[in-house]
Amino acid sequence: MGRLEERSVDPAALEMLNHAEHEGLETVWDRCRAQEPLCGFGNLGVCCRICLQGPCRIDPFGEGAKRGICGATDYSIVARNVIRAIAGGTAAHSDHGRHVALTLLAHLDGHAPDYRIADPAKAEAVARRIGIDPSGKTAAEITREVAIAALRDFSRLEEEPCTWVTSTVTPGMTEKFEECAIMPSNINGAIAEVMHRSTMGVDADPVNLIFGGLKSALADYAGCHLSTDLTDILFGTPRPLKSQANLGVLDPAKVNITVHGHIPLLSEIVVDVAREMEDEARAAGAAGINVVGICCTANEVLMRKGVPLATNFIAQELAIMTGAVDAIIVDLQCIMPALKTLCECFHTKLITTIPFSKIPGAYHVDFREERAKESARRIVKLAIEAFRERDRSKVHIPQAKNEVIAGFSLEAMLGIFASINKEKPIRALVDAIEDGEIRGIALFAGCTNTKAKHDDGHLTIARELAKNDVFIVATGCAAGAMAKAGYMTSGAVDEFAGPGLKRFLHRLSEASGFEGGLPLAFHMGSCVDNSRAVDLAVMIAKEMGADICDIPYVATAPEAMHEKAVSIGSWAVTLGFPTHVGVIPPVYGSTLVTEVVTKIAEDVFGGYFILETDPMKASAKLIEALDYRNWRRKYSAASPAEGLVAE
Amino acid sequence: MKEIFVRLSKCVGCRQCEISCALMHSESHDIHRAVWERPLPRQRVRVTREAGEYFPLRCFHCEDAPCVEACISGAMRIDEDVGRVYNDTSRCVGCHMCVMVCPYGSIQIHEGEKVALKCDRCPDEKEPACVRDCPTRALLVREGALIV
Numbered sequence: 144m145g146r147l148e149e150r151s152v153d154p155a156a157l158e159m160l161n162h163a164e165h166e167g168l169e170t171v172w173d174r175c176r177a178q179e180p181l182c183g184f185g186n187l188g189v190c191c192r193i194c195l196q197g198p199c200r201i202d203p204f205g206e207g208a209k210r211g212i213c214g215a216t217d218y219s220i221v222a223r224n225v226i227r228a229i230a231g232g233t234a235a236h237s238d239h240g241r242h243v244a245l246t247l248l249a250h251l252d253g254h255a256p257d258y259r260i261a262d263p264a265k266a267e268a269v270a271r272r273i274g275i276d277p278s279g280k281t282a283a284e285i286t287r288e289v290a291i292a293a294l295r296d297f298s299r300l301e302e303e304p305c306t307w308v309t310s311t312v313t314p315g316m317t318e319k320f321e322e323c324a325i326m327p328s329n330i331n332g333a334i335a336e337v338m339h340r341s342t343m344g345v346d347a348d349p350v351n352l353i354f355g356g357l358k359s360a361l362a363d364y365a366g367c368h369l370s371t372d373l374t375d376i377l378f379g380t381p382r383p384l385k386s387q388a389n390l391g392v393l394d395p396a397k398v399n400i401t402v403h404g405h406i407p408l409l410s411e412i413v414v415d416v417a418r419e420m421e422d423e424a425r426a427a428g429a430a431g432i433n434v435v436g437i438c439c440t441a442n443e444v445l446m447r448k449g450v451p452l453a454t455n456f457i458a459q460e461l462a463i464m465t466g467a468v469d470a471i472i473v474d475l476q477c478i479m480p481a482l483k484t485l486c487e488c489f490h491t492k493l494i495t496t497i498p499f500s501k502i503p504g505a506y507h508v509d510f511r512e513e514r515a516k517e518s519a520r521r522i523v524k525l526a527i528e529a530f531r532e533r534d535r536s537k538v539h540i541p542q543a544k545n546e547v548i549a550g551f552s553l554e555a556m557l558g559i560f561a562s563i564n565k566e567k568p569i570r571a572l573v574d575a576i577e578d579g580e581i582r583g584i585a586l587f588a589g590c591t592n593t594k595a596k597h598d599d600g601h602l603t604i605a606r607e608l609a610k611n612d613v614f615i616v617a618t619g620c621a622a623g624a625m626a627k628a629g630y631m632t633s634g635a636v637d638e639f640a641g642p643g644l645k646r647f648l649h650r651l652s653e654a655s656g657f658e659g660g661l662p663l664a665f666h667m668g669s670c671v672d673n674s675r676a677v678d679l680a681v682m683i684a685k686e687m688g689a690d691i692c693d694i695p696y697v698a699t700a701p702e703a704m705h706e707k708a709v710s711i712g713s714w715a716v717t718l719g720f721p722t723h724v725g726v727i728p729p730v731y732g733s734t735l736v737t738e739v740v741t742k743i744a745e746d747v748f749g750g751y752f753i754l755e756t757d758p759m760k761a762s763a764k765l766i767e768a769l770d771y772r773n774w775r776r777k778y779s780a781a782s783p784a785e786g787l788v789a790e
Numbered sequence: 791m792k793e794i795f796v797r798l799s800k801c802v803g804c805r806q807c808e809i810s811c812a813l814m815h816s817e818s819h820d821i822h823r824a825v826w827e828r829p830l831p832r833q834r835v836r837v838t839r840e841a842g843e844y845f846p847l848r849c850f851h852c853e854d855a856p857c858v859e860a861c862i863s864g865a866m867r868i869d870e871d872v873g874r875v876y877n878d879t880s881r882c883v884g885c886h887m888c889v890m891v892c893p894y895g896s897i898q899i900h901e902g903e904k905v906a907l908k909c910d911r912c913p914d915e916k917e918p919a920c921v922r923d924c925p926t927r928a929l930l931v932r933e934g935a936l937i938v
Binding site for chain 1: 804805806808809810812813821822824825826830831832833836923925
């Protein structure tokens with residue numbers, strides 16, 4: 144963490160870190176250093192702050208306290224802390240989805256005129272999937288029913304399963320979740336149950352606690368999936384497009400507006416409004432307006448509108464330090480409060496927009512769906528005003544940027560696969576797996592984290608897996624890392640893909656006539672859009688007559704940081720993915736909990752956590768997981784033994 | 791002579807010194823690996839609380855160390871140059887006379903290896919781990935004469 148070059152592999156980030164040091168500006172890496180050594184008890188998950196008798200902690204080296212004041216042992220404390228993190232993640236993802244559902248309904252009721260149903264076909268497809276008959280109904284009627292069904296997943300009183308779980312996984316998986324009593328019936332209820340069972344004096348059984356956590360994790364999955372579906376209906380299902388990524392996308396001549404956070408309800412409108420307000424920007428002496436993004440708001444508007452991605456989570460401060468960002472508009476999640484102090488060193492206006500997500504000292508433009516355009520105009524005006532105050536002598540924009548091909552929704556991917564197999568598009572991918580042309584699929588997801596070298600884990604593992612013929616899909620800040628590094632271009636295929644993967648991608652590019660060729664890594668969207676990667680897995684599993692736990696498909700979060708990553712990781716394991724995490728989560732304080740999540744989980748769900756901080760070793764373990772599943776599939780096909788054959 | 795000092799008003803009882811001490815005396819020096827080592831690494835400092843004040847208790851490296859007097863095998867020694875009392879574990883026979891005579895209770899018994907366990911002041915480090923890692927800087931290394 145000390146030397147700058149140990150902090151990141153992103154050339155733009157490194158240039159800005161040097162600049163920061165020169166200018167005496169504080170970054171997340173400096174604050175991380177000031178926090179060292181990180182609390183050993185917290186790091187191991189054996190610190191309990193749940194009741195007011197404590198805080199208690201268990202001595203990890205066995206000499207001091209072995210139990211908390213209430214008598215809770217290490218495994219109860221670790222399990223309770225972990226599932227509370229899952230509940231935090233679930234709350235974040237699902238609230239995001241609920242917000243989109245309410246916006247859709249507000250629009251349908253005529254209260255949000257600035258929105259429209261951008262993708263009625265998606266509304267119809269979702270309706271069919273969840274058992275609503277769309278025939279004879281208008282797009283508005285279908286959308287209303289879908290939005291209400293989504294809200295029912297938050298409010299159902301009966302003990303019936305969440306629609307967005309049962310309608311999106313295989314019957315075998317539904318059965319497994321029912322069997323284990325982890326099927327959520329109500330997203331909010333699952334969160335409340337975790338908070339209840341983990342409070343003082345309720346559940347002390349670590350396995351029982353973990354199962355409760357998995358119920359919340361599945362609720363998180365439902366929240367993610369309905370967020371994706373409803374956002375597609377509202378703003379359109381992404382289609383492949385080209386854009387650029389990394390700090391070099393900031394334009395010194397233009398008003399630079401950065402959208403940051405996760406929920407695209409406002410940022411989508413800001414992009415539209417900015418295009419309408421170019422003249423005002425010109426009147427202020429700018430060459431126009433340049434909207435760029437950070438974190439998942441960036442991914443949302445990149446996927447649908449081709450808005451360039453400035454950077455990913457950990458480097459958010461570095462964008463401000465360019466001195467060229469006139470306004471940074473934030474919604475929710477992953478926004479460092481540190482931005483405010485930093486903005487004070489520049490002309491940059493920090494604008495919060497969500498009533499429950501404010502930062503002291505920032506501008507707050509209260510975003511309301513009913514007057515979305517008006518809010519967006521106010522924000523763009525603020526940015527243009529700020530541009531006039533920009534101190535040109537402070538502007539320092541790194542040149543580094545790369546082309547990125549993004550917009551690979553499942554629908555878009557299937558469209559491409561259809562060029563090889565029109566009847567059954569997914570067969571194109573399944574054939575490549577069955578023929579051994581590709582070894583399997585890896586989903587890269589998750590955050591960036593000061594505990595790891597910025598972007599290094601994402602890129603190292605991507606290179607290793609690509610070299611070993613693994614088909615790569617990516618979301619969130621993992622996708623951001625790859626976009627910035629140029630891994631989402633066809634050039635990367637020639638540079639990094641193994642012979643099988645190269646052959647497959649070239650054949651696919653040729654058959655589909657994809658302009659310029661398909662990329663090495665497929666950008667599937669924001670972190671809620673991990674649901675798209677699950678849809679892909681479920682489709683493959685169904686085609687192979689199996690469940691996700693049987694197919695060669697792994698997930699990796701090399702730099703997980705947020706509680707949301709804990710909930711996504713947990714549902715990924717529950718759905719059957721071997722799931723690598725590149726930073727050690729706070730579970731090592733309990734051998735039992737560690738063994739449950741890394742080993743026992745596989746016996747129950749087929750998925751399990753691989754906790755490995757070394758990217759090269761992690762790559763080897765992921766490849767091993769894929770090979771094992773390929774071997775098992777071949778073996779079970781050759782001699783159908785009990786328990787090896789999927790339904 | 792440099793000594794380790796405790797600023798009582800700064801100690802919040804977080805027990806980071808205990809963790810850092812155990813890690814310094816571990817194989818891996820990494821919290822996520824150390825908890826899997828067997829035998830578990832042992833700390834030589836313990837945070838105590840007396841009359842409402844926290845105090846990270848460790849060996850005071852006495853000038854006239856009773857443990858050195860009491861040692862029957864010549865394992866417990868004083869390094870005169872740096873004012874350090876240390877246990878040469880290769881000579882220690884685990885009789886634990888030192889544990890009996892220490893007025894501060896700063897020496898422990900290592901159950902597994904049958905040797906006396908005490909602060910060695912991290913001889914290979916610039917500063918002892920407890921001092922280096924104290925988040926509130928309650929522990930300091932200073933010349934003895936400078937602090938009254």
